[in-house]
Amino acid sequence: MxxxxxxxxxxxxxxxxxxxxxxxxxxxxxxxxxxxxxxxxxxxxxxxxxxxxxxxxxxxxxAKPNPGHLALADLEKDFEVVIVTQNIDSLHEQAGSTNVIHLHGExxxxxxxxxxxxxxxxxxxxxxxxxxxxxxxxxxxxxVWFGELVPMMEFAVKEAIQADLFMVVGTSLLVYPAAGLMHYTPRETPKFIIDPKLPEIGDSLGLHFFEEPASTGVPKVAELLRKEFL
CATH class of the missing domain: 3.30.1600.10 (SIR2/SIRT2 'Small Domain')
Known part of the structure; x- marks a missing residue:
């Protein structure tokens, strides 16, 4: 898997x-x-x-989970999914995701x-x-407040290094250290970026951009992943 x-x-x-x-x-x-x-x-x-x-x-x-959260949880049927979130809410868990790393606390x-x-x-x-x-x-x-260490980052990096697929959802990629997580993934790992305001990260090998909200973009990418990588 x-x-x-x-x-x-x-x-x-x-x-x-x-x-x-x-x-x-x-x-x-x-x-x-x-x-x-x-x-x-x-x-x-x-x-x-x-x-x-x-x-x-x-x-x-x-607040209730939206189709983006639900689609990520549903992907656990076909992939080993690890969610690394900058968010402090519990919407991923409410949607059914079972492996969630909260970088900024809960x-x-x-x-x-x-x-x-x-x-x-x-x-x-x-x-x-x-x-x-x-x-x-x-x-x-x-x-985790501004100026404090991000203790869960080490665990997130370990997961990113092992990623076969990598997805970025709803983030500007401006907040470090989380924004640098993608750079720890293997070079050949396909990367999918979903956001209505796409971050400026160039157009390097393996990047796929979806300029839309998570609620529509994640289900669309989930369908693509099942078609291309199962």
Whole structure:
């Protein structure tokens, strides 16, 4: 069974109604991202950061997987699918995908501010001041903020190196280190880029471009993969 590695970005979640900050000039729900997505922002105004992610969770609870998510999950019938996502929502899992690497963390998980290995599933949508880990420290969103290391990148690179097929869905390929993931794939690996605003990455060997949203582009590429590579 061929290994298909898929890098997904904000575009696929936006089609399910989850807002992205990059479409608003670096503002996220009216906030500069450094206020709500950085260690400095957390130290400066913990209440604001907690409320911001509480609101993101409330919004995410109303979102449902779209045909793009569902088509990726369905590909597991015919391929070994590994999804590497820049998104913090759980829409891939809701759609049925079973092997998902979250590069930037997970919205419905929280972790200790004292020991980052202590990660917990959040019951509900609200994380409050005074909610503490077993070691007595305040819990924070389990999100990789700007300026922090991306610990899951190492696992994503290992998968990309082994990819027989590679797909990019709904990302500008501007956010590093995720944007560099494609360069770890074997040179001969066919690569499929799906986005209504195609990123400028040249026209090298093995690149196939689909200038359309994930909800229509992914099912189309899924059909192509089954026809050409099974």
């Amino acid at each position: 061929k290994k298909l590695v898929v890098l997904t970005g904000a575009g696929i979640s936006a089609e399910s109604g989850i807002n992205t900050f990059r479409d608003a000039g670096g503002l996220w729900e009216g906030h500069d991202v450094t206020e709500v997505a950085s260690p400095e922002g957390w130290r400066k105004n913990r209440t604001l950061v907690l409320d911001f992610y509480n609101q993101r969770r409330k919004q995410a609870l109303t 919205l419905f998980k929280v972790r200790s501010t004292l020991d980052e290995s202590l990660v917990y599933d959040l019951d509900g949508w609200e994380l409050k001041e005074g909610d503490k880990c077993e070691k007595g420290s305040q819990l924070r969103p389990h999100i």
